[in-house]
Amino acid sequence: MKVSQIIKELNLIVFSGNGGLEKEVSGGYVSDLLSDVMGNASENEIWITLQTHKNVMAVASLKDLAAVILVKGLRPDKDTLDESNNEDLPILGTSLTAFEISGKLYNLINK
Amino acid sequence: MHFQYSIEGGDFSRAGNASSQLKKLLKQLNVDSQLIKRIVVALYEGEVNIVAHAHRGTIDVDIEPDKVFIRLSDEGPGIPDIKQAMKEGYSTASQKVREMGFGAGMGLPNMLKNADKLNIESEPGKGTIVELTTLLR
Ligand SMILES: Nc1ncnc2c1ncn2[C@@H]1O[C@H](COP(=O)(O)OP(=O)(O)O)[C@@H](O)[C@H]1O
Ligand SMILES: [Mg+2]
Numbered sequence: 001m002k003v004s005q006i007i008k009e010l011n012l013i014v015f016s017g018n019g020g021l022e023k024e025v026s027g028g029y030v031s032d033l034l035s036d037v038m039g040n041a042s043e044n045e046i047w048i049t050l051q052t053h054k055n056v057m058a059v060a061s062l063k064d065l066a067a068v069i070l071v072k073g074l075r076p077d078k079d080t081l082d083e084s085n086n087e088d089l090p091i092l093g094t095s096l097t098a099f100e101i102s103g104k105l106y107n108l109i110n111k
Numbered sequence: 112m113h114f115q116y117s118i119e120g121g122d123f124s125r126a127g128n129a130s131s132q133l134k135k136l137l138k139q140l141n142v143d144s145q146l147i148k149r150i151v152v153a154l155y156e157g158e159v160n161i162v163a164h165a166h167r168g169t170i171d172v173d174i175e176p177d178k179v180f181i182r183l184s185d186e187g188p189g190i191p192d193i194k195q196a197m198k199e200g201y202s203t204a205s206q207k208v209r210e211m212g213f214g215a216g217m218g219l220p221n222m223l224k225n226a227d228k229l230n231i232e233s234e235p236g237k238g239t240i241v242e243l244t245t246l247l248r
Contacts, residue, residue, distance in 0.1 A: 032212050033212050033215040033217070034159075034211075034212045034213055034215075035156065035159075035213070035215045035217035035218050035221055036215060036217060038152050038155060038156065038217075038221055039152065039217055039220075039221045039224065043148075049212075051211065051212045053123070053211055054123075054124055055123060055126055055127060055159075055211065055212075055213075058126065058127030058128075058130070058131065058155070059127070059155070061131065062127065062130055062131060062134060062148070062151045062152070062155055063148065063152075064144075064148070079124065
């Protein structure tokens with residue numbers, strides 16, 4: 001499933017990284033610890049987190065993740081947003097909690 | 112091929128720059144993408160450790176036909192007990208650093224998992240040298 005389809009189905013906000021919306025998504029990873037994502041997330045996954053600072057983009061791009069979803073109505077910092085546009089790696093947003101959006105994404109991807 | 116980067120302690124906004132430059136370079140050299148990922152995961156953790164725990168540091172990267180050798184040397188507090196520091200979950204990171212999602216005590220274990228060889232030397236009160244070797248198959 002493409003990032004763009006997931007945005008539509010889960011009603012996500014697109015903050016930045018519009019150039020990466022046609023990427024294929026293989027799954028998801030939920031964590032607020034950067035080393036955990038570094039060590040355990042896989043290529044083309046969507047990362048669900050509450051972290052909004054620029055290092056999120058460093059981790060997401062080094063690991064070739066498909067996109068980042070910020071939970072609970074959080075917004076990316078300005079330099080995070082710029083980096084997302086540079087890398088064509090979308091930052092998305094939801095007002096839901098990590099638990100809620102993970103459940104929905106899991107069901108959608110495994111449908 | 113040899114590259115050098117310098118790193119300032121405390122400057123989280125630039126953490127990951129060396130890793131991302133090395134990633135682009137290894138891609139151009141057609142290194143296997145899974146291998147690139149292992150190398151940059153280990154280097155990123157090393158970069159973050161200098162930013163989070165030391166005052167300043169230098170990263171030297173040597174790309175050879177059969178291996179990538181990375182040396183991170185810093186001026187800083189050093190690591191008094193390397194065995195303890197290698198334990199998953201052990202961290203002396205400040206509260207502020209932890210709130211950013213660093214300081215999970217998984218950095219050195221990630222380096223060990225992702226490099227073919229990890230060598231750490233440290234002099235408390237002076238600094239630390241971390242060497243990462245990855246074989247290119
Ligand atoms: N370059 C360094 N200089 C000083 N101390 C370090 C350095 N690298 C690691 N350490 C020490 O080792 C501990 C464990 O490192 P690590 O596994 O990367 O976890 P974390 O960085 O999340 O604390 C750190 O909390 C710190 O006490
Ligand atoms: Mg660390």
